Amino acid sequence: MVRLSHARTIIYFIILTATVVLFVISFSFTYRRSKDKYYISNDGDIPSRYSINFRWLPERSFKQHEIIKILNSTSSKYRLKSKHIHHHDSDLQNITHKEESSILDTESRLQYVAPLNLTHFILNDTVNPxxxxxxxxxxxxxxxxxxxxxxxxxxxxxxxxxxxxxxxxxxxxxxxxxxxxxxxxxxxxxxxxxxxxxxxxxxxxxxxxxxxxxxxxxxxxxxxxxxxxxxxxxxxxxxxxxxxxxxxxGRYIPGVPTVPTTGNRNWAEGKDRFAAWMASNCKIATYHRQQLIQKLANRFQIDTYGHCGTQSCPKEDFETCNRILSRHKFYFSLENAECNQYITEKLWRNAYMNDIVPIVYGAPKRDYERFAPPNSFIYLGDFSSCRTLTNYLNEINSNDSLYNSFFEWKKKGSIELINFxxxxxxxxxxxxxxxxxxxxxxxxxxxxxxxxxxxxxxxxxxxxxxxxxxxxxx
CATH class of the missing domain: 3.40.50 (Rossmann fold)
Structure with a gap:
């Protein structure tokens, strides 16, 4: 009997605690919605039906006039009945004028705002300059x-x-x-x-x-x-x-030669250094860029500049820095991310403008082939071992004719830098x-x-x- 009495006491205590907790939660929710405010919570129940990877709305209290302003602005910009807007949900086609103008049905409005602009919104209302x-x-x-x-x-x-x-x-x-x-x-x-x-x-x-x-x-x-x-x-x-x-x-401009088409310049002449790499971002990269350079430096000479390097190349003094870089035969134009068409000044300014053969990586090879001058670069992603890369670079380094073939594009086109x-x-x-x-x-x-x-x-x-x-x- 004593054990049964204790068990009942524990059950009553649990029920009482749960009741108090539910009361507090209910009171908090009611208080948040009071004083002319609408509350949208991180763990709310307003998922987007049109997004695979839904990110919860940030926790924030919106005053009623803010919601009115947002929703009215939205409805003025987007025309639900436009033939140019493709609906992914048949429910949207049945939205009435009354539903569209309602400002109190916040949940349904937030759900159908997102998919409206599947092409782009139409600027129906003229605003004169x-x-x-x-x-x-x-x-x-x-x-x-x-x-x-x-x-x-x-x-x-x-x-x-x-x-x-x-x-x-x-x-x-x-x-x-x-x-x-x-x-x-x-x-x-x-x-x-x-x-x-x-x-x-x-x-x-x-x-x-x-x-x-x-x-x-x-x-x-x-x-x-x-x-x-x-x-x-x-x-x-x-x-x-x-x-x-x-x-x-930057961009390659075909049909505007950089040098005379009849010239036979030896681009290897005066270059007494093997390879260079310059970077100021030593940590953020989608691959271990600095570790790769350190590993390759065990096989051949790589002069490193910038915050990630051991030598100085003054970034604010372009002429001096360019003079230093131009002594190298190869330049590692390694981007900090591997993304389509992401080809930065590392290629256009640091390599091409200093007459160096770039060893490139970042964008897919097809993008370098589309945007860079033809036959002007070495794509690092083509090599699966340090040995094959080293052998290939040594072959180019020892053969001036092969090295000069990377500059034939200068007889057919030119480079334009695009800065701010x-x-x-x-x-x-x-x-x-x-x-x-x-x-x-x-x-x-x-x-x-x-x-x-x-x-x-x-x-x-x-x-x-x-x-x-x-x-x-x-």
């Missing part, structure tokens, strides 16, 4: 810290596009208030923001441009969260050749302005520019080469 002194003025916000202004090479101020009879105004800021009167906002990778706050501050029909020249491996949330995935960017500005505004690090100053020069920015004006003059029924699926087009474009792992391991 500001006019001043008889010509238009387009305001462009560089959403990044002002201290980056000198690096970008474009100072705050007003500039002119003669062919458009239009001015454009450049400003820098990372405040949400700065979006208020801007026509175009360029969102820079590595700049931090909250997507919900950014959208809440976005005026109707403002153009957002995704700017990224780093690889997707370190994109720092440049791709929107699920609830904003298809309703954020209008245009892309990346190193991808099919971006709305392609901004690679080029990207944001007046002619380049005026192309952005011209595209904006063209969009504003379009008939609302015209098909707008399409945005790619950022997961497939951007996030999922990185891979690895088995031979590189073998080189490091063996």
């Amino acid at each position: 500001v006019y001043r002194s008889g010509r238009c003025l387009i305001r462009i916000l560089m959403y990044m810290k002002r201290k980056m202004m000198n690096r970008i090479g474009k100072h705050e101020g007003t500039y002119h596009c003669p062919e458009l009879n239009c001015d454009y105004e450049i400003s820098y800021s990372t405040t949400y208030e700065s979006l208020a009167n801007k026509h175009i906002v360029i969102l820079f990778l590595r700049t931090k923001w909250e997507w919900a706050d950014l959208h809440a501050a976005r005026p109707p029909n403002q153009i957002w441009v995704m700017y990224a020249r780093e690889s997707p491996s370190y994109d720092h949330c440049i791709v929107p969260e699920d609830q904003w995935y298809n309703t954020s960017y209008n245009w892309t500005m990346t190193y991808h050749e099919d971006a709305h505004f392609p901004v690679p690090y 100053q080029t990207i944001f020069s007046d002619p380049s920015v005026c192309k952005l302005v011209a595209k904006y004006l063209k969009v504003r003059q379009k008939d609302p029924s015209d098909v707008p520019d399409t945005m790619p699926d950022l997961n497939k087009w951007w996030t999922e474009t990185c891979q690895f080469n088995k031979n590189i792992r073998s080189l490091i391991r063996n």
Whole structure:
């Protein structure tokens, strides 16, 4: 009887504890929804039916007027009945006008906002540019810290596009208030923001441009969260050749020879060093880049420069650094990520501009074959052992004719470097302005520019080469 009495006491205690806990949870939930607020929790029950890899909404309390502003802004930008928008769920086709205008049905609104922009949203509502002194003025916000202004090479101020009879105004800021009167906002990778706050501050029909020249491996949330995935960017500005505004690090221009076609220069002459590698990022890479260099240095001479090296090559003094690098026959142009079309200044400036044969790795070989000068590089991913690579480099080093064959492209084409100053020069920015004006003059029924699926087009474009792992391991 005593044991039975103890058991009943324990059961009563458990029931009482559970009741108290449920009461506290219920009270907390009710309190959060009070005072004119709607609460969206990390562990809430609002999954996206249209995303395979759903990321929970960030924990945050939204006031009612914030939700009204976000949802009204969304409905003004996206037309559910547009023939250009493809629905993946038949339920969306049955959404009534009453349901569309409701602001209280937060859960259903958040669920169908994401898939609307499977092509891209249509700018139906015309927003006229500001006019001043008889010509238009387009305001462009560089959403990044002002201290980056000198690096970008474009100072705050007003500039002119003669062919458009239009001015454009450049400003820098990372405040949400700065979006208020801007026509175009360029969102820079590595700049931090909250997507919900950014959208809440976005005026109707403002153009957002995704700017990224780093690889997707370190994109720092440049791709929107699920609830904003298809309703954020209008245009892309990346190193991808099919971006709305392609901004690679360099390009090969065929038909514009660098040297006379009849010349017979010996490109090996005056080069008394074997190979060089320069890097400032010693840790972040999708493969053990520094370990690979250290292993290869046991087989042949590699001079290492930068923060990751043992020798000095002043980055701020290009002439001196270029003079140092140009003494080498080979240069390791190793990117810190293995992503499609990701070919940086390591190839274009450090190798080609210094007349060195580049040993490349980062993008797939097919991308180097498409974008680099023909027969101008050695692809590191072709070699599965240090011995075969060493033998091949020694063969080239001992044969000037073979070495010179890597420079035949100079008789047929030339190299153009593309840096910040080029990207944001007046002619380049005026192309952005011209595209904006063209969009504003379009008939609302015209098909707008399409945005790619950022997961497939951007996030999922990185891979690895088995031979590189073998080189490091063996």
